[in-house]
Amino acid sequence: MIPQRTRDLLDQAVEKQGLCGAAFGVVDTDGQGETYGLGWAAREPEPLPLDGETWWDLASLTKPLFTAREILRVVEEGLLDLDDPLSAHLPDLAWMQETLLKARTLRQLLTHTAGLPAWAPLYTWGDATTIRARLLQEPWRLRAPGEVVYSDLGYLLLGTVLERVRGVPLRAFGLDEGLTFTPDRAHSAATERCPWRGRVLRGETHDENAWALGGVAGHAGLFGTLAGVLTQAKGLLRERWLSPAAQAAATRPQAGGRSLAFVAAQPGWSGGSLCGERAFGHTGFTGTGLWVEPELGLAWVLLTNRVHPSRHGTLDIQALRRAVGNTLLAARG
Structure with a gap:
């Protein structure tokens, strides 16, 4: 099921292009699958091998696999609507200020069309309580509104909405098997030698803002094993990830090639250029990604720690993702 050409590309990335480690898996609508792992969980401060139970920092895969999915589950329960203004669930938002943000909707936050900036260094603002208030x-x-600007800030606010609606912190939410907010460090792939934290990161979120908020936020903080993320891919492929109506909403393109949870196939996207119009997926900064191709009945997951020991490596992770997708789909026929 995994073509030799795809394996060769991954081998070259590890052996010649500086990629530390990778775990790759494919699954089809019949439930048949295959996996391939290579490289290392860490190279610094000492080499550590990968195994089938390695936890990977999923980074922005947190957005679709946790935050967007949980928002849609709340919608299924009738506790909110996607077109509710943000102020309906965060009445203290911009207290005693006039701002258009209050009228921006949950749908706009999910599709990155609320007009918020992409990012801000929240981790420099102070402790977690101060960051949450500010x-x-x-x-x-x-x-x-309407212009697509991929925004961590929007998903940070969505995480806050979830905490208000459910009445518990994100860390207390239930997760499917193979997903966690608290991985075993001894079985986690290392990410960066962080200049701010002064150590090689293992078993703690790479994202600075999520870490400053206690390790979990709406945009980052989720960890997963290859088997765990493949289970999510299988649920998406077989349309059992949410209710039929909610899953359709989660995967249907809405604005700028984005759905409520994923990115639709389009020129230059991470899944490669051989995908059909219904394909969708999402990536994470640490080197992770999940893609679903309904027309060919195939889904695949590539988990890497391409930021180890530094995010400033020479590997072109986007080119590798596209090449993997193209070789996989070409062999599918």
Whole structure:
């Protein structure tokens, strides 16, 4: 099921292009699958091998696999609507300020069309309590609604909405097997030698803002094994990830090639150029990704720690992702 050409590309990335380690898996609609792992869980401070139970920092795969999915589950329960204004669930947002952010909707946050900036160094603001308060009160400079700006800030606010609706912190939410917010460090792939934290990161989120908020936020903090993420891919492929209506909403393109949870196939996207119009997927900064091709009945997951020991390596992870997708789909026929 995994073509030799795909294996060769991954081998070259590890042996010649500086990639530390990779775990790759494929699954089809019949439930048949195959996996391939190579490289190392860590090279620094000492070499550590990968195994089938290695936890990977999923980075922005947190957005679709946790935050967007949980928002849609709340919608299924009738506790909120996607077109609710943000202020309906965060009444203390921009307290005693006039801002258009109050009227921006949950749908706009999910599709990255709320006009929020992409990122801000929240981890420099102070402790977690201060960051949480300032996130709601910061006078964000907004773009016009509708323009797609991929924004961690929007998903940070969605995480806050989830905590308010459920009445518990994100860390207390239930997760499927193979997903966790608290991985075993001894069985986790290392990410960066972090200049701010002064250590090689293993078993703690690579994302600075999520770490400053206690390790879990709406945009990052989720860890997964290859088997765990493949289970998510299988659920998406077989349309058992949410209710039929909610899953259709999660995967249907809405704005700028984005659905409520994923990125639709389009020129230059991470899944490669051989995907059909219904294909979708998502990636994470640490080197992770999940893709689903419904027309060919195939889904695949590539988990890497391409930021180890530094995010400033020479590997072109986007080119590798596209090449993997193209060789896999070409062999599928």
